[in-house]
Amino acid sequence: MEKTWAERRRSMNNYLRQYWSLYVMLALPLTFFIIFRYIPMTYIQIAFKRYSIIQTPWEMPWAANNGFQYFIRAFQNQDFIYAVRNTLLLNFLDLLVGFPAPIILALILNELAFPKFKRLTQSVAYMPHFLSWIIIAGMAKQLFAPTNGLINIALTRMGFDTIPFLNDPNHWVGTYLLLGVWRNMGWNTIIYLAALTGINPELYEASAIDGASRWQNIRYITLPSLRPTIVTLLILNLGQILSSEFDRPFALSNPLVNSVSNVISIFVYQYGIRGLQFSLTTAVGLFQSVICVIFLFGANALAKKFGDRGIW
Amino acid sequence: MIKSKRSRLSDYIIAFICVLIIIVCLVPMLNILARSLSSSEALIRNEVMLWPKGLNLNAYKLVLSDSKYTWSLGWTAILTVICTFVSVTLTTLCAYPLTYSKLKGRRFFNALILFTMYFSAGTIPHYLLYKDLGILNHPLVLIIPNSISVFYMIIMRSFFYSIPESLRESAEIDGAGPFRILMSIYLPLSKPVIATLSLFYAVGRWNGFSDALMYMNNRAYHPIQLLLYNILNSITAIEVATQEGFASLPGLSDTLQAATVMFATVPILIIYPWLQKYFIAGATLGALKD
Structure with a gap:
């Protein structure tokens, strides 16, 4: 009715x-x-307009080339090309090194037979996650100092050459990855350990009766149970391949390694906030945001296609 | 029998790997602690590893005698308290109404909020907005723009969902309005999640520096992490002296750098036991989707 x-x-x-x-x-x-x-989104039109300090974004005149002048200029800018390359490179390597690390640690923790010691290991391994990248950079600078840092003292005492961990582009990338693993490996085990508690204990009991070894348990029970979590997280991470952290590369970089450490977010900071090229950097930011959204949706569709749960 | 022996051996191998992991996690912290407590001569002679040589507290005294550094520590502490309070209040006000299934417009509000998780306007539009609002270089720019994290809001909302609806219904029958129900039923039951989110927000503010780097030119309001960054990245002691006011110091040695890092780290280490008590619940709750 x-x-x-x-x-x-x-x-x-x-x-x-x-x-x-x-x-x-x-x-x-x-x-x-x-x-x-939402109001910042109305400022995005600056990417298509000639920035002027006395006008509102609505009043600014359109840029040349149908408004795409600044996108064209960005791709003609060598620094921007390097920034895109560095972002992709660092994110890809970070995925390669940083993604498996927590899985391995979770498996190790899961096999650890001493509960109290397991809790202690977890407590210690989670802690680096709560330190800022500035603090970690400060620690790294001291730990990896070329002459009087702990690691290089140890290397010289053992008769090796010193390594320029933070002062040479190639070594810097390695150090960057290593510190990422150091900070996040423990923390990222949480989600895997939570998934591991969901495994039916009867599976292990049955395998014990069959006389399975520890390795066989991991291979045939534990890892397959983690598969949905691994696939979801992997795809999510792939979706973020062009997003760039600011704190981590900014805190760790120094003038000697700018050729590999300048990522898109640092480019925006230097050209926009320091260099006041607002139209150019808004265009770069929009480019990055759009690609990230497309990747994220693509990744989510992939996750669902592979029969695992998506993220929404 | 042989099998159980072998598995006991592998138990110890695994425990040994865990010991190595603990050592790797702790070495950088022990190293910097040792350096901050050592004499500069010992550092120059490459003697300091994990244990202080020429034990003294000079570096700490020097840092504490520098008004700029102590002010920054104090200011960051005040800022952290204010931010945490503002953030938790706003997050609660956002999460609680969204748990009412009867709320008209709930789907729209949810969509409006969730969309901001996936698409952001970018650094420069935010910068220009703050400029137009007149909060650039004003302390408010460090408090308001990041006061609600959608992710934490979702964590709080899932927690509110776990509170039985029958409690709310019986209070409604007794004539209590939504605000009254929030204050007298939901908040008292939500202490764990409020503690978790307070700690997360507090750590985020204490550790944050990029907003200050981009939007705050007034050095008096620089939080400790940004000051620390400037100290660590100044090439010469003179530069530090002129920039950050360590003018009275003869030179900024590694010991002093180590001590400044320690000062910024200690508050995190102090609250870590509480953090640890709550964060696992928070982190796994966040992993659920609803």
């Missing part, structure tokens, strides 16, 4: 009388999202 207009209005009044305060509560957070997340 159709409700009459008056009835509908009465039920709306009742609803508002009971729940008006929900909207009052939401007002502040929603204002936050509109001002600080």
Whole structure:
């Protein structure tokens, strides 16, 4: 039966009388999202316009080449090409090295037979995650110092040459990856360890009766149970291959290694906030955001296609 | 019998690997602690490894005698407390109404908020907005723009969902409005998640520096991490002296750098036991999708 207009209005009044305060509560957070997340999106048009300090983004004149002048200029900029290359390279290598590490550590922790010692290992391994990249860079600078750093002292005492961990582009990439593993390996085991608690213990009991070795247990029970988690996380990470962290490369870099450490976010900082080329850097930021969204949706579709749960 | 012996051997091999992992995690921290407590001469002679040589507290005294550094520590502490309070309040106000299935417009609000997780306007549009709002170089720019994390909001919302709805319904029958129910039922039951998110927000603010680097030119409001970055990356002691006001110091040795790093690290190490108590629950909750 159709409700009459008056009835509908009465039920709306009742609803508002009971729940008006929900909207009052939401007002502040929603204002936050509109001002600080949506209004910046209206500034994106600067990417297609000639920036002028005295005009609002709506009033600025369109850029040349149908507004795509700054995108063209970005791709003609050698620094930007390097930034894209470095972003892809560092993210890819980070995935290659940093992705398997927590899986291996989770398997090791899962096999550890001493519960108290397991908790201790976890406590210690999670801790680096809570240190900022500035602090880690400070520690790394001291630890890897060319002459009086711990590692190089140890190397010289053992009769090896010193290694320029942070001062040579190739070694820097290695150090960058290593420190990423150091900081995140422990923390990232949490999700795998949570998945491991979901494994039916009867599987292990059955395999014990069959006389399976530890290695066979890992190969045929543990790893297959982790597969959905691994696939989901791997695809999510692949989706972020062009996104760039700022803190990590910025904190660890120095003038000697800029050729490999300058990623897109650092390019935007240097050309935009330091160099005031707002149209160019807005264009670069938009390019990166759009590619990231496309990759993310693509990755999610892939995850669902492989029969595992997607992210939404 | 042979089999159980072999598996006991492999148990010890695995335990040994874990010992190595613990050592690798701790060495950088022990090294910097040792360096901060050593004499500069011992450092120059390449003697300091994991144990301080020429034990002294001079570096710490020098850092504490520098008003710029102590001010920055204090300011960052104040900032962290304010930010945590603002963030947790706003996150609660955002998450709680969204748990009402009767809320009209809930799907729209959810979509509006979730979209910001996947697409961001980028650094420069934010920078220009802050400029237009007049909060560039104002302390507010370090507090407001990142006050709600959508990810943490989702964690809080999932926690609220786990509170039985019958509690809410019976309070509604007694005539309590949504705000009253939040204050007297939801918040008291949500202490674990509030503690978790407070700690996460606090650590995030304490460790954050890129917003200050980009949006804050006034050195008086630089948080400790940015000051630390400037100290660590100044090539010469003179540069540090002129930039960061260590003018009274003869030179900024490695010992001093180590001590400044320690000062920024210690607060994290102090709250780590509490962090640890809560974060596993938080991290696994966040992994669930709803």
